Amino acid sequence: MDWGLKNRIASIIKPTNNRGVMLAIDHGYFLGPTEKLEVPKRTISPLLKYCDSLMVTRGIVRTSVDPNFPVPIVLRVSGGSSIIGEDLSNEKITTSVKDAVRINASALAMSIFVGAKYEHNSLVSLGNLVNEAEEYGLPVLAVTAVGKELAKRDARYLSLSCRIAAEFGAHIVKTYYCDNFEKVVNSCPVPVIIAGGPKIPERDALALTYNGIKAGAAGVDMGRNIWQSQYPIPMIRAVRAIVHSNYNLNQAYELFKKLCKEYPVRNNPQNFPGRLPQNQQRPQQNQPKPQQNQQRPPQKPQQPKPQQNQPRPPQNSSQSHSKTNNVHHKSHNSQSHNRTNQDLHKNSSQSHSKTNNVHHKRHSNQNHNNSLSQNHRNQNQKNNQSQLRQKHNKFLQLFCFDYGTLERWM
Numbered sequence: 001m002d003w004g005l006k007n008r009i010a011s012i013i014k015p016t017n018n019r020g021v022m023l024a025i026d027h028g029y030f031l032g033p034t035e036k037l038e039v040p041k042r043t044i045s046p047l048l049k050y051c052d053s054l055m056v057t058r059g060i061v062r063t064s065v066d067p068n069f070p071v072p073i074v075l076r077v078s079g080g081s082s083i084i085g086e087d088l089s090n091e092k093i094t095t096s097v098k099d100a101v102r103i104n105a106s107a108l109a110m111s112i113f114v115g116a117k118y119e120h121n122s123l124v125s126l127g128n129l130v131n132e133a134e135e136y137g138l139p140v141l142a143v144t145a146v147g148k149e150l151a152k153r154d155a156r157y158l159s160l161s162c163r164i165a166a167e168f169g170a171h172i173v174k175t176y177y178c179d180n181f182e183k184v185v186n187s188c189p190v191p192v193i194i195a196g197g198p199k200i201p202e203r204d205a206l207a208l209t210y211n212g213i214k215a216g217a218a219g220v221d222m223g224r225n226i227w228q229s230q231y232p233i234p235m236i237r238a239v240r241a242i243v244h245s246n247y248n249l250n251q252a253y254e255l256f257k258k259l260c261k262e263y264p265v266r267n268n269p270q271n272f273p274g275r276l277p278q279n280q281q282r283p284q285q286n287q288p289k290p291q292q293n294q295q296r297p298p299q300k301p302q303q304p305k306p307q308q309n310q311p312r313p314p315q316n317s318s319q320s321h322s323k324t325n326n327v328h329h330k331s332h333n334s335q336s337h338n339r340t341n342q343d344l345h346k347n348s349s350q351s352h353s354k355t356n357n358v359h360h361k362r363h364s365n366q367n368h369n370n371s372l373s374q375n376h377r378n379q380n381q382k383n384n385q386s387q388l389r390q391k392h393n394k395f396l397q398l399f400c401f402d403y404g405t406l407e408r409w410m
């Protein structure tokens, strides 16, 4: 193998143990401002020193990564479809090898879509990219099974796509962990690294890492389960401990909890509410809504909300998620309670009393009617939103994408 190629691969998969920790932050290339990656520099900077390499697009590398920091860049060079477009598998090479050399990339990354509509294009592109990249001693990382192919995430499908990627000349393959992952690794002649996928509780993400490494993965290319955590630095350090220091799951989780006490929780979490696992999502929008005209029981005075930016004590992640869920639930309930006829009427009278009492008396009946019809309009609007949200939730589950990002399209 060419010296340059070997040398670059060694900067990503460390030759001391044949493992590596790649931080994935390329999500914006089809998801836009992904939750907690809205300001990439803010997300990336504190994590840089804990990863062996950074998977990123040229736009973000140029604007948000310090060129003085010696982190190997795995440059995503494919794209061309977005989350709201027709078909995510319709990608082409969008960044030239020449530009990758200018950026001083250590590897190129592109997605292949085995079994999807544009399978042929993506595989031919992989072959062509390898041809060109090898002329410069640049390795190629093939990303498999993104998009709706995620639904087929089993060892049979993943071995098929990883093996095809290797056959086309990919030097490293990224895929998702699945049961019987040994089969995927053993049938792929180049190193296989695993993505984290959508945000899950920290212990589960560490379990996924541990199981992947145990089954023979050469490391991780992980994104959301690191930077969507309330504790990104403890998380990446715990992942690193599994990959490079052979920590088992319990040791890694203990390390995570210990580090949580040392690092402050992410700034301003109100702006970046953490994604909950799918079975503990925010309150379902299609839950039966209380009848608007029903008399409501008197409400308890609202408790002051806990300070969101106080560091939460590290705890069992499933507990913490159900607590978060409760907070969401409470706030949702109180929001819907606030929208009673009574309140609408009260609000409307309040605003009128600020203007003119005579007007208020003369128009009070009319106002009441207006409030009621406004109320109906609100209800209709909410029903429409709920239908849309249901549609998008289905889409979300199918494509396994990020709730926060999709939410912004609704």
Ligand code: 5RP
Pocket: 024, 025, 026, 027, 055, 111, 143, 146, 195, 196, 197, 198, 221, 222, 223, 224, 225
């Ligand atoms: C998207 C990608 C991502 O880099 C990949 O999914 C890894 O990130 P995560 O751990 O968040 O799944 O290639 O196409």
